[in-house]
Amino acid sequence: MADFKMDADHSGLALERGVQGVLGAGLDRSEGALKVSGVARYGYEHPLAGEVAYGYLITAPAAKGRITGFDTDTARGLPGVLDVIVDDPRIPRQAAAFVPAHAGNDEIDHWDQIVGVAVATSFEAARDAAKSVTMTIAPEQGHFDTMAGVGDASGPPKDSRLQDMAKGDIDAAMADAAVTIDQVYTTPNQVHAAMEPHASVAVWEGDTLTLHSSLQILHAAKGILAKSVGIEADKVRILSPYIGGGFGGKMLGPEAVLAAIAAQKVGRPVKIAMARSQLFHNVYRRTDTHQRIRLAADKDGKLTALAHDSVVSQGPDGGFMEPVALGSIALYDAPVRHFTHKIVTLDMVQAGAVRAPGEAVGMLALETAIDELAEALGRDPIDFRKLNEPPVDPMTGAPFSTRALVECLDKGAERFGWANRASQPGQVRDGEWLIGMGMAAAVRINLLVDSQARVTLSPDGRARIETDMTDIGTGTYTILGQIAAESLGLPMDCVDVILGDTDLPPGAGSGGSFGAASAGSSVALACEDIVATLAERMQADPKDMTLKDGHAIAGNRRVPLSELVGSEPLAALGKISQGSNAKTFSQAAHGAQFAEVAVNSVTGEVRVRRMLGVFEAGRILNAKLARSQAIGGMIWGIGYALMEEAVLDQRHGAFVNHDLGEYHIPSHADVPPLDVLFVEHIDRHANPIGVKGLGELSISGAGAAVTNAIYNACGVRVRDFPLTLDKILGGLPDM
Amino acid sequence: MQFTINGETHDVEPDIRASLLDVLREHVGLTGTKKGCDHGQCGACTVLVNGRRINSCLTLAVMHQDDDILTIEGLGSADNLHPMQAAFVKHDGYQCGYCTPGQICSAVGMLDEVKKGWPSHVSDKLDSVSLSNDEISERMSGNLCRCSAYPNIVDAISEVSGLTPAQKEAADA
C-alpha cells in the first residue's frame, strides 16, 4: 500500500513524469453523455424490483412547544396508505451534519420540524396522508432574534476550527491611528438550494440496509445513519453515484433515516424526497451574521490593526460555528489583530456548513471594509492591498505554502482594464445607468483529509479506480481519471472511475474544497505502486521508464501494459493523510475578483455587466472543469451581493420565502459573461499532487467585488446584505 | 391511461392526482426529467408537449392523454446525442447535471419559439425577433441552475442556434 502522510513534501510522483498529456487538459466531463441524455440515475431514481412504497414527511406548524397528541385516523383511512409513523423514538428532527441529528418528536424546537412520515403505495397518497395528520401542540414562546440574545451568547465550541484570538491592543491601535474604519456589516440567513432535493431510497435485506441517496461524504454518512437507525455500521451500504448538487448540505438528510425506519416497518423499499419547502426548515442553514470590522492605518496606508468580531446564530444543540473571520486571519499584514465569535442560540433549525463556511460571508464584510479604508486613505484599492501584503502568516509567523495574491491582483487589473476605473464614485454614466467597477481579494483556507483509493490495472490494459469519493458536480469522475491516465500512461478511455459506494475504499468525500486534493492524491499514490511493479517487470528504475498510450518504454524496449500485467490484475491501494505540513505552512488559495455593474439612477436596480476572477489554486487538473467551478462560485457571489436572503418571520421563526420562487438565487438573466484566469503554482507543501481547493475560493470576495462596484457606480455604501434596490434607492444622487 | 412519450405508447394506471412529472418518473421509468421544486419555480421538470416547453410538475398527467410528449430521453441517447445535448457536453453547460435535462428541453423549445417570431421581455421589436445572448438568457430564466453553469449553457445554446460570434455581438450591441 502506498501510504503517505503529509509530514513532508512528496519526493516526486510518476504523475509528474507523465507524458500522456491529459493532466490539466480541458477535457469534457467523462460522465457527460449520461447526464445530458437523462440516464445518469440520482439517488431517488434507482430502479427497484418489486413493490415500492413512498414516504412523505410530516412537519409541525410551530417553532417551539410540546406535542400533546397526534390524530392519524383520517390519514390511515385514506386509500393506499400503509402506515403513518409518528411514534418512533428515532425520528430525526432535522438533517445531520457530523453527528446524528437529535431524535424524538415530543419536543418541537424549530418551525416546520419533522415529526413523522406517512407511507403509502403512491406519492400522491403519501402526500395526502401526511397533510391529513393533525396534532395538538402546547406552544411556548420562541426566540428568533440574534441580536436580542447577544447577552447570553457563548464563545466558539472547543472543537471549532476557529478559536478567538488576539494580538496587541486593538483599542489603543484604533485610538492612535491616522485613519480608521469601524463598521458593522450584516448578512442574512442563506440556504444551499441544491437543485436536487434531499432524497433517499431505503432497501432492507434481512438486517442489512442499503441506501440509495444523494450524499457528499459517504463513509461519514454511513456511521451516522447506522447510529440513527440503531444498527452496526457494517450493516449499512450507501450508494450515491450522482448527486444533484450539495454545497455542504448533503451530509445525511432526515429523509434517509425516515426511509430506513419506514422500510423496516412496511417491509418494502421506501422512497422519500423532501419537499422544497421542507428543505428550508429541516436542513441546516447558513447563519445570519453581524460583523463588526475595525481597521486602523497610518497615513502612508499601512494597516496597523485589523479586528473582525462576529455574532452568529445557531439552533438548539448545534455544534457548528460559522467561522466568519476565517478569511481575515492571514489575508493582510497588521501588527494588531483581533478575531472573536459569539453564538446566540435561537429556536430555529440549526446552522451548518454552506459553500465556503466563513469566507463566503466574512469576505463580504472584510473586503467592503478594506474598500472603505482605501477610499478614506485616498488610495487605489489594489495598491492598498499590495502595500499590506504579509511576507509570512501574520498570525502564526509560518511561511505560506504558496501565495500569489499580488500576481492575481496585477494580472486581473490588467485584464479587466482597472486603469479605466474612475476613482471617484458616480462619474460614469450610460443613459440612465451609473457604471462602476469594483474588486476584492479572494482567499480560502486549504485542507487535506484522509482519503483512500484502489487502482487496478487489468490484463486487458485498462485501469479501474475505486473509492467511495463522490462527484457532486465538481468533476471528480473526470479528474481522477486524468490523474490515473497521466500516471499510468493510458488514454482516458482506458480508465474507468467508480465512485459513490461505501463498499469501496473510503475516500475524502466532497466538502471544504478538499476533494480534489485528497482523493486525487490517493489515486496518484496508488498509481505509484503500480508503476513501481511495472518498472520492476521492465527491469528499469521507475524514473527511467516512460509510460504512454498503454505501453511502457525503457532501455530501448516498448512493451504493452497488458503484456507486463500478465494474467493477474495489478492492484494497489493509495492512502493520503494530513501531517505536520498543515502546521509548518500557512495554506490557502488566493485570488482577485473584479466586477463592473450598472446601477439604474431611477430605480436603483443593479445589473452586473461583467466579472473577472483570477485564481491561484495550485495545480489545475482540468482547465475546463476548473473554470466551471470558478464561474459557479462567482455567480454565488452575485447572489450573496444582490438577492439571497431567507427572510425570517420574527413572530413564528419561519422563513417566509421558503421556495425557489421567493428565495432568489441568480438565474440566467442575472448573469453576465464571466472571465476566469488561473495563475498556476503547484503547491508541493499542500499535498502530493500540488492541488489547492477551488470551488469555495471562487465565491470568496466575489460578492464584495460587486458591492464595491455599486459604490463606485453611484456612491451608495450599503452594509446590510443583500443589496436589494430598496436599500440603494434612497442614497442615489439627484438626477 | 394511455400516453405517447418519445413516440411510444405507454399504458399506465397512475393516481388521478399524479402530475405529468410523476407519471414520467414513477410510472414510466423515465427519470431523466427531474423534480427540483414541484412548484413550477425551477424548470428542472421541463419537457416538450406537442413541441412546446412546459413544466411537467405543474400539469396533471390525465390532461395529456392525447398529447405528444417528448422528454430528454427522446431527444437523443448517450451514444447518439441531439446537437443540443452534445453542445452542453462540449461547453460544460452543467456541473451536477440535475437541472440539465430541463435546461436542454427548454433550450430546444425556446429556439423554436424564436423561430416562430415570439418576442421576449428584452426584444427590441415585437415583429422581428432575432436571437442574441441577452435573448437566450432572458428566455432561459425559468430554468435555475444552482451549480451556476449559466454562461456555459448560453454558449452551448448559442452554438446550436447557429449564432456566429459576430452576430452575437451585433445583436447584443
Ligand code: FES
Ligand atoms: S420541478 Fe417543475 S418547475 Fe421545479
Ligand code: FES
Ligand atoms: S448543473 Fe447542477 S443545478 Fe445545474
